[in-house]
Amino acid sequence: GENVGLHLPTLSVQEGDNSIINCAYSNSASDYFIWYKQESGKGPQFIIDIRSNMDKRQGQRVTVLLNKTVKHLSLQIAATQPGDSAVYFCAENPSGTYKYIFGTGTRLKVLA
Amino acid sequence: EAQVTQNPRYLITVTGKKLTVTCSQNMNHEYMSWYRQDPGLGLRQIYYSMNVEVTDKGDVPEGYKVSRKEKRNFPLILESPSPNQTSLYFCASSSKGSGTEAFFGQGTRLTVV
Numbered sequence: 001g002e003n004v005g006l007h008l009p010t011l012s013v014q015e016g017d018n019s020i021i022n023c024a025y026s027n028s029a030s031d032y033f034i035w036y037k038q039e040s041g042k043g044p045q046f047i048i049d050i051r052s053n054m055d056k057r058q059g060q061r062v063t064v065l066l067n068k069t070v071k072h073l074s075l076q077i078a079a080t081q082p083g084d085s086a087v088y089f090c091a092e093n094p095s096g097t098y099k100y101i102f103g104t105g106t107r108l109k110v111l112a
Numbered sequence: 113e114a115q116v117t118q119n120p121r122y123l124i125t126v127t128g129k130k131l132t133v134t135c136s137q138n139m140n141h142e143y144m145s146w147y148r149q150d151p152g153l154g155l156r157q158i159y160y161s162m163n164v165e166v167t168d169k170g171d172v173p174e175g176y177k178v179s180r181k182e183k184r185n186f187p188l189i190l191e192s193p194s195p196n197q198t199s200l201y202f203c204a205s206s207s208k209g210s211g212t213e214a215f216f217g218q219g220t221r222l223t224v225v
Contacts, residue, residue, distance in 0.1 A: 008152075032211045043116075043202055043216035044155070051211070089154065091214075098143065098162060098209035099170070102155040 008087060010107040019077040021106045023090035028071065030092035030101070035064060035075045038087045038105070047075070047088075077108075085110045114139045118203050118217035125193055125224055133188045133220050135203030143209035144186040145170065146178065148199040149219075155202065161186055162209050193224040 013019045025033065031052035036044035050057045050064045050073075057064050063076040073090050089105035116137045125131055137144065145160035147170075157170030161180040175197055177189040186205075190197060200221050204214040 034213055036216075041219075043218050046213045046215070049213055091155075093210060096210060098145075098160055098168070099157065100145075100214065102147075104152060104154040 008105050008107045010109060012109045012111055013080050014111050015082060016079055019075075019080045019084070019108060021075045021077075021088050021108065023073040023075075023103045023106075025071050025073060025090065025092040025103070026101060027092060027094045028068075029094045031095040032093040033064070033066060033073055034091045034093075034100075035062075035073075036089055036091065036102075037084075038089070040086075044089070080108075080110050082110050082112065084108060114215070116203055116205050116215050116217040118201075118220050120220060121218060122221045123223070125222070127194055127224055128192045131190050131193060131222075133190075133201060133203075133222070135186045135188065135217060136184050137186075137203075137205040137215070138184065139205060139207070139215065140183065141205035141207050141215075142183070143207070143212075143214075144180070144203065144205045145214070146176070146186070146188045147202045147204065148172065148197075149202060150199050158188070158201075160209065193222075195224045198222060198224050 034049045035047040038044045048059045061078045065074045087105045090103045091100045119134045142163045146158040147155040156172045159178040161167045203217040206212045206214040
């Protein structure tokens with residue numbers, strides 16, 4: 001959304017560098033996690049997911065790492081491009097529930 | 113094309129005037145939900161539906177109603193909107209409610225004056 005990012009932490013990265021976006025999740029019963037990308041004026045878009053029986057999952061240019069011990073997720077974007085500029089947020093799904101808990105997000109700015 | 117469609121995209125209304133935001137998905141998903149997004153608060157779930165005629169409250173249901181009479185549609189109803197309901201609203205659907213990704217609509221920017 002247009003003003004969703006007003007209070008968000010911002011990560012500025014040089015084009016071509018790797019980006020790492022972090023997320024602390026809240027519920028130790030969560031067993032499914034998703035990263036979303038939200039561009040200005042658009043709805044959240046799925047990037048990658050991971051289940052609690054894994055600690056790493058790779059997609060195209062993206063990797064998600066899960067550390068259940070400290071309840072931490074990270075999203076790594078390789079060779080960051082201008083089109084990667086957006087707000088990124090994580091979501092957790094406590095096991096057996098229909099609830100998704102969303103983080104507040106991080107704004108990624110890619111510098112040319 | 114698989115999508116979640118919300119209407120309208122933008123709406124300005126006055127306090128107390130009933131309104132409905134429509135949501136439709138073409139993926140035959142069982143699970144649908146509504147969220148509001150506010151600066152600094154992230155996405156908060158308003159209501160969700162596990163299937164036709166089955167709905168339940170999310171984290172912030174006060175002031176909202178929903179219905180699920182058919183699988184593809186999940187309208188959000190504000191019987192008497194108030195200024196604190198000014199927000200960006202998103203509808204989402206997924207094949208199952210748990211353990212699967214959600215597909216989001218484009219959002220509805222609502223302003224209540």
